[in-house]
Amino acid sequence: MSPADASLRATLRASWRLNARRLFAPRRALKLADIAGATALGWRLRALAGRSVLIRTASTLAAALALIELDGVARRMVLCPPDLKDEALPGVVATAGVDAIVFDEPTPAIEALGLPLAPLGPSFEPLDEPAACAAPTEWVMFTSGTTGAPKMVVHMLEGLTGAIKPPVRGAAPRVWGTFYDIRRYGGLQILLRALLGEGSMVLTEPGEPLADLLGRLGRHGVTHLTGTPSHWRRVLMSPAASAIAPAYLRLSGEIADQGVLDALKARFPAAAIGHAYASTEAGVGFEVNDGLAGFPASLVDGLCGDVEMRVIDGTLRLRSGRRARSYVNPDAPALTDAHGFVDSGDMVEQRGDRLHFVGRRGGIINVGGLKVCPEEIEAVINRHPGVRAALVKGRRNPITGAIVVADVVLADAANDEAALKAEILSACRRDLAPHKVPTGLRFVPALAMTAGGKLERAGA
Amino acid sequence: MTVRPAILAKFKDVAASQEKTLAPLTDDLVLLESGLDSLCFAIIVATLEDDLGFDPFSAADDVYFPVTLGDFVNFYETAALENVAS
Numbered sequence: 001m002s003p004a005d006a007s008l009r010a011t012l013r014a015s016w017r018l019n020a021r022r023l024f025a026p027r028r029a030l031k032l033a034d035i036a037g038a039t040a041l042g043w044r045l046r047a048l049a050g051r052s053v054l055i056r057t058a059s060t061l062a063a064a065l066a067l068i069e070l071d072g073v074a075r076r077m078v079l080c081p082p083d084l085k086d087e088a089l090p091g092v093v094a095t096a097g098v099d100a101i102v103f104d105e106p107t108p109a110i111e112a113l114g115l116p117l118a119p120l121g122p123s124f125e126p127l128d129e130p131a132a133c134a135a136p137t138e139w140v141m142f143t144s145g146t147t148g149a150p151k152m153v154v155h156m157l158e159g160l161t162g163a164i165k166p167p168v169r170g171a172a173p174r175v176w177g178t179f180y181d182i183r184r185y186g187g188l189q190i191l192l193r194a195l196l197g198e199g200s201m202v203l204t205e206p207g208e209p210l211a212d213l214l215g216r217l218g219r220h221g222v223t224h225l226t227g228t229p230s231h232w233r234r235v236l237m238s239p240a241a242s243a244i245a246p247a248y249l250r251l252s253g254e255i256a257d258q259g260v261l262d263a264l265k266a267r268f269p270a271a272a273i274g275h276a277y278a279s280t281e282a283g284v285g286f287e288v289n290d291g292l293a294g295f296p297a298s299l300v301d302g303l304c305g306d307v308e309m310r311v312i313d314g315t316l317r318l319r320s321g322r323r324a325r326s327y328v329n330p331d332a333p334a335l336t337d338a339h340g341f342v343d344s345g346d347m348v349e350q351r352g353d354r355l356h357f358v359g360r361r362g363g364i365i366n367v368g369g370l371k372v373c374p375e376e377i378e379a380v381i382n383r384h385p386g387v388r389a390a391l392v393k394g395r396r397n398p399i400t401g402a403i404v405v406a407d408v409v410l411a412d413a414a415n416d417e418a419a420l421k422a423e424i425l426s427a428c429r430r431d432l433a434p435h436k437v438p439t440g441l442r443f444v445p446a447l448a449m450t451a452g453g454k455l456e457r458a459g460a
Numbered sequence: 461m462t463v464r465p466a467i468l469a470k471f472k473d474v475a476a477s478q479e480k481t482l483a484p485l486t487d488d489l490v491l492l493e494s495g496l497d498s499l500c501f502a503i504i505v506a507t508l509e510d511d512l513g514f515d516p517f518s519a520a521d522d523v524y525f526p527v528t529l530g531d532f533v534n535f536y537e538t539a540a541l542e543n544v545a546s
């Protein structure tokens with residue numbers, strides 16, 4: 001099979017019920033039959049053949065269209081998540097060898113890159129079959145990384161779809177929904193399930209209020225709905241949750257504790273509830289459907305589907321064909337060890353016959369699915385002339401899983417500790433994203449050090 | 461300080477420090493429509509634990525998620541009584 005025959009568009013065209021399936025956006029619903037056989041890029045689609053294309057769209061729907069259009073045509077697609085800052089674009093373009101840009105709304109930052117531009121139109125034109133790409137298209141995604149230049153990984157469609165089971169013909173049509181953005185790994189998995197699993201999908205746009213999204217999910221009859229435990233806790237707090245009655249709901253991206261699993265079971269008694277483990281680097285790992293937190297220890301050291309798992313030095317390592325091929329950044333460390341295992345950095349602990357996630361190695365804090373590197377925050381605090389040392393750590397939280405707190409050692413005893421604390425926190429607010437600003441800051445006489453003279457971090 | 465005024469003051473403090481516009485605090489206010497996001501609620505629960513000495517979310521056997529401000533205050537007031545009783 002040539003790359004063009006295995007492309008997303010070709011697979012979509014060969015699938016069933018295209019006239020009945022749709023992508024639902026807040027003010028627009030597109031029939032998959034219309035998307036599969038036409039182009040919103042017009043004649044420019046041909047010009048993008050073989051190129052490395054940056055997909056920088058304001059709307060989620062436009063990003064989905066760009067993926068369908070460019071897979072099998074472009075050499076590489078670089079999928080920008082909505083929270084990627086404009087300032088990062090020149091670095092991304094240089095690192096990923098971008099030589100064209102697909103967008104929906106022109107912005108000064110896009111125009112300043114000085115590259116050929118291909119706007120996605122609001123209407124479709126008949127498809128003039130472009131020259132097929134010689135090799136399968138590379139899908140470049142951003143990791144949910146923490147500091148410095150954004151880290152990118154290369155995936156191939158075959159690996160991205162490795163965990164997707166072929167559709168059961170004649171089964172009830174599925175309507176997928178997710179609280180993730182489809183430009184992140186967790187959300188893209190759901191888009192691909194809808195497209196290849198012969199379903200429809202309700203897409204959310206950045207900034208859409210949860211009550212509006214739940215209303216639309218309900219109106220379109222969502223059957224399969226996914227998000228992080230923090231997303232689901234918000235659903236449990238929303239009166240609009242009564243709008244939905246999914247047959248299956250899934251949690252991923254953070255530790256699913258027994259509390260949130262039980263609360264969802266009580267709120268949606270008819271739904272099957274699963275929690276899944278995946279990462280942008282390692283791909284989809286496994287899924288647990290017994291309603292209990294953690295996962296069976298028997299999954300490790302054996303073969304779980306096509307995924308092999310090991311626990312080495314307390315962290316979970318995965319090996320499968322679903323992983324990313326490599327990092328794009330030339331200075332990034334190797335993606336796998338010598339045996340092809342990806343170290344997830346997620347620490348596990350055995351309790352009885354189950355393994356439980358207990359946090360991230362290196363003290364990385366997961367605040368509602370956003371990973372936070374303590375060193376980045378410590379650097380900001382340490383810039384204050386009154387500070388000698390700072391230790392940033394996570395504190396368990398029932399709403400976001402964890403929040404950020406800081407212990408600070410002062411250089412000299414302060415006359416006015418409250419004023420000093422306010423100054424430090426105001427510097428953090430100025431230099432850091434809101435979820436990285438310590439929610440608690442206390443002054444301590446000293447910080448524990450390791451024998452090697454490093455700050456002692458729990459779990460490090 | 462009793463629980464209700466402590467909670468209302470905390471909502472206002474956190475809204476101000478996170479630069480959010482807070483809706484009028486009535487018992488039937490839906491928390492997700494109060495103008496506060498998840499991070500704000502996370503901070504409210506954590507700092508209330510520091511001030512009051514308990515966190516009813518983590519203490520409860522059954523996990524409960526309040527929908528309105530009235531539910532939230534009740535949840536804390538009930539937990540405060542149990543805290544005194546135990």
